[in-house]
Amino acid sequence: MEESPLHQFELHQWIPLSIGGVDISINKAVIFMWIVIAVAAVLMIMAGSSRKLVPGKLQSLAEMMVEFIRNMILDTMGKDGMRFFPFVATLFLFILFSNYIGLIPGTYTVTSHIVVTAVFSCIVYGLSLVLGFWLHGAKFLGILIPPGTPGWLVPLMIPIEIISQLARPVSLAVRLFANMTAGHVMLAVLSGLTISGGLLIGWLPITISIAVYGLEVVLIAGIQAYIFTILTCVYLGDAFHLHGHDEHAH
Amino acid sequence: MPQFESDFFSSLIFWEIVSFGILLFLLYKYAFPGILSVLEEREKKIKDSLDQAEEHRFEAERRLREYEAKLNAAGKEAEAVLAAAKERAHRLLDENEQRLTAEAERIRGDATREIEQERRKALQDIRIQTTELALMVAEKVVQRSLTEADQKKFADEALDALSKTQPR
Secondary structure (H helix, E strand, O other): OOOOOOHHHOOOOOEOOEEOOEEOOEOHHHHHHHHHHHHHHHHHHHHHHOOOOOOOHHHHHHHHHHHHHHHHHHHHOOHHHHHHHHHHHHHHHHHHHHHHHHOOOOOOOHHHOHHHHHHHHHHHHHHHHHHHHHHHHHHHHHHHOOOOOOHHHHHHHHHHHHHHHHHHHHHHHHHHHHHHHHHHHHHHHHHHHHHHHHHHHOHHHHHHHHHHHHHHHHHHHHHHHHHHHHHHHHHHHHHHOHHHOOOOOO | OHHHOHHHHHHHHHHHHHHHHHHHHHHHHHHHHHHHHHHHHHHHHHHHHHHHHHHHHHHHHHHHHHHHHHHHHHHHHHHHHHHHHHHHHHHHHHHHHHHHHHHHHHHHHHHHHHHHHHHHHHHHHHHHHHHHHHHHHHHHHHOOOOOHHHHHHHHHHHHHHHHHHOOO
C-alpha cells in the first residue's frame, strides 16, 4: 500500500453545509475539532467539579495545566493579565489536545492545517493590537520605536519594527503548522519505508519512527502548544505594558 | 500540500471559531472558576500554614531565650550560693582555728602558771622544813631557846649559806 506522506492531511467533504453561500461542510478536521473540545471540556469540567484540597490524579493534571498557564500569564502580563486567563488557557488546551489527539494513529491533527493555526494567530495578534490601542491610544504606535533608539535611527527602525510586527502572526501560525506537519510527514515516510523495506531492512525505519513518535509525544506536541501560548502572553503583555514602562496604564 | 487547498478554508475557519467559542464558554463557565478557586484556596492554606509555622518558630525562639535567661540566672544564683557557702566555711574554719589556738595557748599558760606555783610552794615548803629542822638541830645543840626574831635571823643566815653551797 503505497501512498503519499501528505495523504493523511487530505480532507473530504462528509456532510455538505453552507450558510449564506459560505461553505461550512463537515469534514474529518471539523469532527476532530469537536472531539478535541469535547475531550478538553469533559476533562477540565470533571477536574473542576471535584474541588478537593488534596487532589486526585485528574484534578492534579488539570490543576497543573491551569497553574502552568496562570504562572505564564503572571510572569508576562502581571496580575491584570488574569483577565485573559480564560482565553489563553482555552487556546493552550485547544492546541495541546489537538496536538496530542492527532498523535493517536488514525486520528486527524487539526493543528496541522495552516488555516487553523492562522486563525488562532490572527485572533491573538488582533487582540493584542486592539488591546494596545484601547489601553494606550495612539501612543501604542510607539511600539514601533524600541526604547533607547537614537533619533536619527527612527526612520530606519520604524520599517524594521513594522516588518517584525507583521512577522509575529505569520511566524506564530507557520511555526505550529510546520512542526505538526513535519512530524506527521516524517512518521508517514518512516512507516512507508518500514513497509517497503521489508523484513531485511525494515527494522531500521521502524526503530527511528518509534523514536520520532516518542519525541513527538514527549516534546513537540507539548512544546509547540507551550510556545504558541507563551508567545500569545508575550504579545498581549507587550500591548499591556508598552515598552514595559507604564505598568498601570489603564 | 493538502493544507493549502482553499476549498476547505471557509468551513475550517468557521468551525474552528465556533468550536473555540464553545470550549471557551464551557471552560469559562464550568471549569476554570472551580480549578482556580481550589488553587487559590490551596495557596492560601499553604501560605497560612507557613505563616503559622513562622509564628511558632518565633514563639519557640522567644521561649528558648527566656529559658536560657532563666537558666543563666539560676546558674548565677547557684554560683553565688556556692561562693557564700565557701566563704562561710572558710570563716568558720578560721574562727575555729583561732579559737582552738587561743584555747591551747590559755591551757598552756595555765599549766605553766600552775607548775610555777607548785614549784614555788615546794620551795617554800622545803625552806620551812629545813628551817624547822635546823632549828631543831640548833636547839638540841645550844639547849636554849631563841626568840622568834633570833630564830628567823639564824634561819635566813643558814639558808643563805645553804643556797650558796648548794646551787639549785
